[in-house]
Amino acid sequence: MSKAKEALLNPIFNDNPIALQILGICSALAVTGNLYITLIMCVALTSVVTLSNLSVSLIRNHIPTNIRIIVQISIIATLVMLVDEVLQAFDYESSKTLSVFVGLIVTNCIVMGRAEAFAMKNGPLLSAIDGFGNGLGYSIILIIIAIIREFIGAGTFYGIEIMPLTTNGGWYLANNFFLTPASSFFIIGFTIWALREWKTDQIEKPEFKISENSLEAEKRAV
Amino acid sequence: MNNNDTIKKTLIVAISLCLVCSALISFSAVELRDLQEANKTLDKQNKILSAAGLLEEGIDTSVLFESINTKIVNLETGLFDQNINITDYEEGSFSRNPSTSIELSSDVDIALLKRRENFQTVYLHYEGELLNAIILPVRGYGLWGTMKGYLALEPNFKTIIGLEFFDHKETPGLGGEIDNPKWKAIWKGKEVYSDNGDVLISVIKGSVDKSSNDSKYQVDGLSGATITSNGVSNLLSFWLGDMGYGPLIDNMKLQETKDV
Numbered sequence: 437m438s439k440a441k442e443a444l445l446n447p448i449f450n451d452n453p454i455a456l457q458i459l460g461i462c463s464a465l466a467v468t469g470n471l472y473i474t475l476i477m478c479v480a481l482t483s484v485v486t487l488s489n490l491s492v493s494l495i496r497n498h499i500p501t502n503i504r505i506i507v508q509i510s511i512i513a514t515l516v517m518l519v520d521e522v523l524q525a526f527d528y529e530s531s532k533t534l535s536v537f538v539g540l541i542v543t544n545c546i547v548m549g550r551a552e553a554f555a556m557k558n559g560p561l562l563s564a565i566d567g568f569g570n571g572l573g574y575s576i577i578l579i580i581i582a583i584i585r586e587f588i589g590a591g592t593f594y595g596i597e598i599m600p601l602t603t604n605g606g607w608y609l610a611n612n613f614f615l616t617p618a619s620s621f622f623i624i625g626f627t628i629w630a631l632r633e634w635k636t637d638q639i640e641k642p643e644f645k646i647s648e649n650s651l652e653a654e655k656r657a658v
Numbered sequence: 659m660n661n662n663d664t665i666k667k668t669l670i671v672a673i674s675l676c677l678v679c680s681a682l683i684s685f686s687a688v689e690l691r692d693l694q695e696a697n698k699t700l701d702k703q704n705k706i707l708s709a710a711g712l713l714e715e716g717i718d719t720s721v722l723f724e725s726i727n728t729k730i731v732n733l734e735t736g737l738f739d740q741n742i743n744i745t746d747y748e749e750g751s752f753s754r755n756p757s758t759s760i761e762l763s764s765d766v767d768i769a770l771l772k773r774r775e776n777f778q779t780v781y782l783h784y785e786g787e788l789l790n791a792i793i794l795p796v797r798g799y800g801l802w803g804t805m806k807g808y809l810a811l812e813p814n815f816k817t818i819i820g821l822e823f824f825d826h827k828e829t830p831g832l833g834g835e836i837d838n839p840k841w842k843a844i845w846k847g848k849e850v851y852s853d854n855g856d857v858l859i860s861v862i863k864g865s866v867d868k869s870s871n872d873s874k875y876q877v878d879g880l881s882g883a884t885i886t887s888n889g890v891s892n893l894l895s896f897w898l899g900d901m902g903y904g905p906l907i908d909n910m911k912l913q914e915t916k917d918v
Contacts, residue, residue, distance in 0.1 A: 469830050500668040507675055514679040518686050525690040528697035532825070589831060604840060612882060615831030
């Protein structure tokens with residue numbers, strides 16, 4: 437695989453920022469109740485991480501090492517504010533629903549992590565591709581969570597009614613748990629499990645071995 | 659490569675970065691402000707029309723809104739105020755400014771507002787010469803934050819046409835169901851005042867017993883959202899009471915009987 441292709445495709449399944457690196461979980465919990473909102477969030481994050489990687493990489497040879505984190509954060513914060521302004525101007529409804537979570541992209545570890553780990557060491561084009569790839573990796577997990585949560589929690593897919601709710605005169609009693617952010621924890625957990633069943637090299641080696649249960653040891657001794 | 663870590667270089671990078679970033683943000687904020695303001699106004703107009711049941715499919719909100727007469731009301735006296743320009747009015751700054759608001763003592767502050775502005779905008783819809791609907795901005799604390807909305811009343815100042823929230827932070831699926839069209843539809847036709855003028859409307863726990871005499875003052879509670887439901891009851895009691903639009907409604911009723 438060429439380097440660019442690797443930078444683009446690796447983060448999707450092989451090195452997924454959420455599933456393997458366990459970064460950016462907070463927004464994966466918060467904004468996945470509804471697929472449309474999730475898509476807006478994914479576009480927002482992907483554009484921020486792509487552009488921040490590009491800008492950091494462009495000036496990487498001029499960034500003094502002792503203030504490099506501040507420089508990265510300033511760039512990211514600027515981009516996030518821009519995205520927020522654009523969203524308020526062109527999609528007011530979503531910006532109202534996403535409210536503080538657009539601003540919180542600043543604290544998303546994926547953006548900062550890619551700037552520090554990749555863009556500081558690689559050229560602008562490759563960095564931008566890497567940012568875009570990581571954005572896609574983030575997006576795919578969020579979309580999976582959102583589809584499950586919206587379907588079980590509200591009986592809809594992208595706002596289209598699939599299972600009519602009892603509150604609207606149908607037969608499906610919505611599972612309100614799936615509308616709460618906590619449900620994403622379970623869905624992320626199961627997604628990671630599924631992914632590691634498929635890509636077995638992602639399974640981490642146990643750091644220590646749990647010692648044998650004393651009862652069992654006794655039983656064997658007898 | 660030259661050394662980046664000198665004090666001079668550090669300062670140059672830091673200062674130029676700040677300048678570039680702030681220029682970018684200022685530029686976008688100024689460029690997009692008109693669009694953002696327009697969006698906010700449109701959203702409010704949409705909710706006002708929707709509360710009064712005046713929204714029509716396929717017709718622009720701004721066109722429909724031309725039929726709405728916006729007035730500033732002095733909440734102390736309950737009279738319309740001609741001195742304040744509608745475009746200058748801003749609820750937030752009026753309710754924060756001590757000279758244009760009053761502090762609410764905890765016994766009257768049932769909607770947990772802390773301060774109440776002395777002036778509010780109300781929206782009147784006339785069908786020809788006749789008043790068709792009055793739309794009152796209401797707000798109050800729910801579970802997570804302030805719920806802001808519009809209550810539309812019929813010209814008898816008693817029967818609800820609709821209640822619509824445009825800003826709230828309630829949990830989606832639980833308290834957030836205040837946006838559910840099905841729940842909002844229950845409000846139509848309910849009455850807010852008893853015959854002697856007490857505010858009776860409330861969101862009750864569970865479903866309303868239709869055979870009871872009080873059912874016209876009661877709305878089904880939202881299951882799993884008792885605090886939100888109570889918040890809605892409280893904000894209506896506050897805004898329809900003496901501290902809210904009570905004086906205005908009394909005056910308008912008086913006016914109406916005089917005209918007849």
